[in-house]
Amino acid sequence: MLTVSELAKETKATPDAIRHYVRIGLLTPVRNPDNGYKLFNSNDIKKVKFICRARGLGFTLSDIQIIFDHSSAGQSPCPAVREIIQQRINENRNKLVELNRLQKRMDEALEKWKQMPDGEPDGDAICYLIESTN
Secondary structure (H helix, E strand, O other): OOHHHHHHHHHHHHHHHHHHHHHOOOOEEOOOOOOOHHHHHHHHHHHHHHHHHHHHHOOOHHHHHHHHHHOOOOOOHHHHHHHHHHHHHHHHHHHHHHHHHHHHHEEEEEEHHHHOOOOOOOOOOOOHHHHOOO
């Protein structure tokens, strides 16, 4: 049995992350009757390592709970995993499109601003450069 800090060290997670996983129900430690410490077993090591891998692939903690629920119910979580990651891929592609649009607006603004003089506060304008953009 491992304490929070021992589990964190074993899995290269932070103790705060371990405590958070307990708070939200991803981990369910037993309590040491002598001192009340939370104690974890080898299955918890496997779960924390899984959480870290899944987070590295873009899965949220809510997604991971769904995966755990399927698995603990004896159902293959693989269909849900495929569906979730497809959603994340679509979300990322949409974010990339928006980021590219933002980058273009920023590039265009900077080019325009290079030709403009510095504005002086006159009580009407906050920053002439930003206010000159569409």
